[in-house]
Amino acid sequence: MTTTATARNAGLDTLRALAIALVFANHYMLFISGAPTLGWFGEIGWSGVDLFFALSGYLIGNQILGAIRRSQQSGSRFSLGRFYARRLLRTVPNFYVVLALFACWPYFRMDLVLPPLWQFLTFTQNIGLQPGTAFSHAWSLCVEEQFYFLLPALALLIAACRKSLLLAWLAVAAALIGGMLIRSHLWTSYVAAAPEGSRAFYTLIYYSSLCRFDELVVGVALALLKNYHAAVWARLTAHGNWLLLAGGVALALVWSHFLADHYGYAMTVYGYPLLGLSYALLLLAALSPGSLLQKARLPGAGAIALWSYAIYLVHKTLCMLLRAPLQAQGWEPDHWATVLLMAAASVLAGFLLYQLVERPFMALRDRYVPSHEVLAVTRQPAASAVR
Structure with a gap:
C-alpha cells in the first residue's frame, strides 16, 4: 500500500x-452512511486494497x-538489512503515529476495543482479527509487511539454486494454487454453514495472510517478467491500449x-486470483509507453497517490x-455534500501526516540508507607487493 517517490508514472498514480477512492467509498458505506451512498462503487470498494497489493507487489x-x-x-x-531498513523507514513512522493516537487518546478510538499493542508492533494484528475492533483496517499493512519480510529472503534463496528462473515461476504458481486450496478448505469447513458475510469469513479468510496474498504475488510475477523476460515484456507493453481495454473488461466481469x-465458494476460491489478473493487465497498461493510461494525467491524481498511504491510515476513523x-449541523451522511466534505477532510489529514511524518523520514532514509544494494569492493594488491 506504499508508494515510491522516484520515477513517478502517471498511470500508476492514477491506479x-x-x-484509495475505492477504499474510501467502501468504508463510507460501511461505517458512515450504512447504505450504498456511492452505489456499486462503494459496494466493490473493498477491492481497492487488492489494487494496492498489486501495485505494491510490482514496485517492491x-x-x-x-x-x-x-x-x-x-x-x-x-x-537484506538495507532492504528491511528502507522498508521500515517507509512504513513504520506513519503507522506508529496513528497507532499512538489510538493507544493514547481514548476519544480517537471511540468505544471500540483496541487489540493488544504487541500485535500492531509486530504486524500480526490481522491474525485472528475480529471485525469491529479499533484500527482494524491496519490488517492490510500487516499482510504486506509479512509478505515483504519473507519475499527477499525467498528470492535470494531461489536465485542461489540451479534453474532459479524456473523455480521462481513454479513458486509463483504454487503460491496462487496454494491460496486457492487454503480458501477452499476454510470456506468448506468453517464458512459454508455460517451466515453470509459472517465474522468467520472475515477472520478466517478476508483478513488472513495465507488467503489474501494473490495480488501481491501477481505483482511480483510482473516484476519477474520485466527483469528476466525482457523480450516478452517489450512485446506486451507495445500494446498498452489493448491491455487497458482487456484489463477494464476483465475487471468489470470480476467486479x-x-x-x-x-461470499460464495466460487468467488472466495477463484475470485481473488482473477481480480489479480485484471489488475495485472491494468498495471501493464500503465507501464506501457504511450498508452492512454500512462499519458493521461488526471488533475490531483498524482498528489492523492503520493499521500495515499497516509490517507488510508487516517480516513476511516476521521470520518467516523x-x-x-456534522449530522448535528444538518449534514446528513447520505448527502453528496457531506461525502465531499469528509473526502476533503481525509485528503487534508493525509496531506498533513505525509508532510509532518512521512516526508521527513523518507529524507532520513534517503540520507542514511540510500540503496538496498552494496557495491562489491575489489581488493588491490599492496603497493609493496607490486614490482
Missing part, C-alpha cells in the same frame, strides 16, 4: 488514486528482483461476479469522528 518486487539481477551481472550485493456473490457533529 493508486483509484485504489521490481526493486528486489532488479537488484538481484544486477548483482548477478555486476558483482554488487543485495543487502460484477463479486457484487453478485461476494466527524459523522455526529
